[in-house]
Amino acid sequence: MIDLPFSFTIPLPAVIPSRIDNHIIRTLSALKGQFLDEAAFNKMLLEEDKLIYEVYEIKRPEVEGELLMGISIVHPGKVG
Incomplete structure (x- = not known):
């Protein structure tokens, strides 16, 4: 972690910052119980x-x- 003023770039089309400390991913299985249509x-x-x-x-x-x-990316899709 840098506690001084800082900068980073967001290159296109990837939209991933040039400097990150943590990359969090969530897959469908991590969201169990979050959807009305469980079937x-x-x-x-x-x-x-x-x-x-x-x-x-x-x-x-x-x-x-x-x-x-940070940058959040929500991937397209639909449940139900």
């Missing part, structure tokens, strides 16, 4: 544990005045 969820999960979203986190000091930094 559709279970059917989709049997076919493939698809990537649902990603977060590219850039850590900052946890002090007053600092903001969380």
Whole structure:
């Protein structure tokens, strides 16, 4: 974690920051219990544990005045 002023680039079309501290991925299986149509969820999960979203986190000091930094990508799809 860098606690000084900093910068990063977001190259296109990848949209992944040039500097990250943590890459979080969530697949369909991680979201069990989050969908109204559980039968559709279970059917989709049997076919493939698809990537649902990603977060590219850039850590900052946890002090007053600092903001969380990062890029979130929600992948397209539908359950049910």
